Amino acid sequence: MTNAYDLAFERSINDPEGYWGEAAEDIVWIKRWDKVLDGSNLPFYRWFVGGVLNTCYNAVDHHVATGRGDQPAIIYDSPVTNTIKTYTYSQLQQETASFAGVLKAQGVEKGDRVIIYMPMIPEAAIAMLACARIGAVHSVVFGGFAANELATRINDAKPKVMVSASCGIEVQRVIPYKPLLDGAIEMAKSKPQKCIILQRPMLKSELTPGRDLDWQEAMASAKPADCVPVAATDPLYILYTSGTTGEPKGVVRDNGGHAVALKWSMKTVYNVDAGEVYWAASDVGWVVGHSYIVYAPLLKGCTTILFEGKPVGTPDAGVFWRVISQHRVSTMFTAPTAFRAIKREDPKGELIKKYDLSKFRALFLAGERLDPDTLKWARGHLGVPVIDHWWQTETGWAICANCLGLHDFDIKEGSPTKPAPGWNLKVLDPESKQPVKAGDIGALVVKLPLPPGALPTLWNNDKRFVESYLEEFEGYYKTADAGFIDSDGYAFVMSRTDDIINVAGHRLSTGAMEEILSDHPDVAECAVLGVEDSLKGQVPVGFVVLKAGVKRPETEIVAEVVKMVRDRIGPVASFKKATVVKRLPKTRSGKILRGTIQKIADNKAFKTPATIDDPAILGEIEAALNTIGLAGSRPK
Ligand code: COA
Ligand code: AMP
Numbered sequence: 073m074t075n076a077y078d079l080a081f082e083r084s085i086n087d088p089e090g091y092w093g094e095a096a097e098d099i100v101w102i103k104r105w106d107k108v109l110d111g112s113n114l115p116f117y118r119w120f121v122g123g124v125l126n127t128c129y130n131a132v133d134h135h136v137a138t139g140r141g142d143q144p145a146i147i148y149d150s151p152v153t154n155t156i157k158t159y160t161y162s163q164l165q166q167e168t169a170s171f172a173g174v175l176k177a178q179g180v181e182k183g184d185r186v187i188i189y190m191p192m193i194p195e196a197a198i199a200m201l202a203c204a205r206i207g208a209v210h211s212v213v214f215g216g217f218a219a220n221e222l223a224t225r226i227n228d229a230k231p232k233v234m235v236s237a238s239c240g241i242e243v244q245r246v247i248p249y250k251p252l253l254d255g256a257i258e259m260a261k262s263k264p265q266k267c268i269i270l271q272r273p274m275l276k277s278e279l280t281p282g283r284d285l286d287w288q289e290a291m292a293s294a295k296p297a298d299c300v301p302v303a304a305t306d307p308l309y310i311l312y313t314s315g316t317t318g319e320p321k322g323v324v325r326d327n328g329g330h331a332v333a334l335k336w337s338m339k340t341v342y343n344v345d346a347g348e349v350y351w352a353a354s355d356v357g358w359v360v361g362h363s364y365i366v367y368a369p370l371l372k373g374c375t376t377i378l379f380e381g382k383p384v385g386t387p388d389a390g391v392f393w394r395v396i397s398q399h400r401v402s403t404m405f406t407a408p409t410a411f412r413a414i415k416r417e418d419p420k421g422e423l424i425k426k427y428d429l430s431k432f433r434a435l436f437l438a439g440e441r442l443d444p445d446t447l448k449w450a451r452g453h454l455g456v457p458v459i460d461h462w463w464q465t466e467t468g469w470a471i472c473a474n475c476l477g478l479h480d481f482d483i484k485e486g487s488p489t490k491p492a493p494g495w496n497l498k499v500l501d502p503e504s505k506q507p508v509k510a511g512d513i514g515a516l517v518v519k520l521p522l523p524p525g526a527l528p529t530l531w532n533n534d535k536r537f538v539e540s541y542l543e544e545f546e547g548y549y550k551t552a553d554a555g556f557i558d559s560d561g562y563a564f565v566m567s568r569t570d571d572i573i574n575v576a577g578h579r580l581s582t583g584a585m586e587e588i589l590s591d592h593p594d595v596a597e598c599a600v601l602g603v604e605d606s607l608k609g610q611v612p613v614g615f616v617v618l619k620a621g622v623k624r625p626e627t628e629i630v631a632e633v634v635k636m637v638r639d640r641i642g643p644v645a646s647f648k649k650a651t652v653v654k655r656l657p658k659t660r661s662g663k664i665l666r667g668t669i670q671k672i673a674d675n676k677a678f679k680t681p682a683t684i685d686d687p688a689i690l691g692e693i694e695a696a697l698n699t700i701g702l703a704g705s706r707p708k
Contacts, residue, residue, distance in 0.1 A: 098332070105122045106121055125327060130371055136162050148193065188356075196356045222256035224312075234267045237249055238276055306327050322533070324530060359463075392404070408443065458483075459483070467525075471491060490562060510557060618652060649702070
């Protein structure tokens, strides 16, 4: 049976130039492309080579020019500050042009980098769009990262200017941003010339004379700047994401392919039209925030919600329903963990009944595996399709989804349905590199070329791009997720094949945490693993082996390593549990048996590996886990 999905998918794979060339007609180009897809420098591919456009023009000015000037572009809804503020497309154009003028006045030019370290306030989106307007490359850093992580990104991106705010608000707590910013600049080898700081009334910060500018003052005297032409292949942004070491990867997004794919995805994947209200409850610091709070809904001419709050506690577990009803949201996107938090506080969904959700059509979830309980709870209480879709920072948009704009498939629990157009998803055996049978687990890989909007490379590091993603399976992009495709063509994403874990939908590297633990003077050896957690999906747990002769109390050392991770990565790591063990279980060749430790921690049955050097260690690990409230009920 053929449906619109089958037709679109097949064409996107067999005639990518025709398929995406047609999608690109929806974008305003200053100059049309010479070639839709350029594969002349393999393994690198470039989309819309020769094309010239401006992403900010397409996301903002174009809508003003075509009659949407009075339509709300952004609704900032902030339960933590009791604020609701709407920016129409015309207002967003003015603000963006003014801030672009501020950046220009500070010497920011096309190709220069600007780091944005801000909480969930409209100025974060305005700063992003302002960069796009003048062809500067933004790099947004999530507010929950510590100064050290920010410093790493400063060193790699070498920004001319940084944009920040005086504080963020975490439920009831005011988090001062300025000390983190100052600390990061102090640590960084590459120093930005200027910092532009938005002073929030809850906590003003001391500005550094000669370096810092006050956002409001700078805006008051700004000369608005126009959109500049940029090449389709020029970088729009860099977004750092966890790699397998402490050095994050700078995922690059281009202008042309990104604009084409994201605008197209609003209808094809989410079935949302211009003029409708779309809400991604995430953070601008993550890829979901880049793609679906800022760029895609604005490119499409939708109203996007920028929500500064949490699913619970701001003020209660009904806040999502309040926002959906008050702003007439048609489609929402968040991470399953947000729904687990709501379900925990309001298991019977009583608060949902208080609100009129008649405009609400669909809920999309991503960022981590969607557990069947959460899926059933959301579907049962909301009465709308609940759609699991799978993607990554690198891909920029969904690899697999039930593309509602094409065909509404029956959902299978545990599956993000089928590959979206453009994603030639395969499952290969990691050893033989050959395709596996339907239903067999293997490495999830995508046959090149990747569709528009996916990363063309890593910032200043083509070599790492090739090594990380393209080398292991020649001709394919390695997602580093393992899974299978069943006989009906549904994909199932089971686990990462590297050391990345997903904590409350936030992507973190256990390898990076191990690097920190190893720096503790008393630690001889360590391992960090992602252990199952009923709220956050996974949380990291550390195992440390102390150096011979260390006599200090173990609790002190544990507290110190916990603090080190919080100080160096940030609170977002949620690294709260660690335990001291005498030794780590290893194979005879010295490889730590992470899978086995994980099963013990997750209370799962396991077979003692034949290669283990000393099976007695497993009992010691279990006892150590018991002391921190884990591994209590494993089937023996
Ligand atoms: N700035 C500063 N600190 C931040 C922060 C930010 N932007 N975001 C999170 N933190 C802090 C939190 O305050 C918390 O600190 P604590 O250890 O002192 O309590 C810590 O980082 C961990 O945050 P988080 O993992 O988010 O846990 P939480 O208990 O605060 O909230 C949820 C749990 C489920 C409510 C929350 O994770 C959530 O809303 N998730 C939605 C999913 C999401 O947005 N995913 C993004 C990809 S779609
Ligand atoms: P991030 O780059 O932060 O978006 O994280 C990407 C990783 O999150 C993926 O490689 C997966 O491991 C995981 N992930 C994202 N969405 C899903 C999903 N729908 N199902 C299972 N895992 C997911």
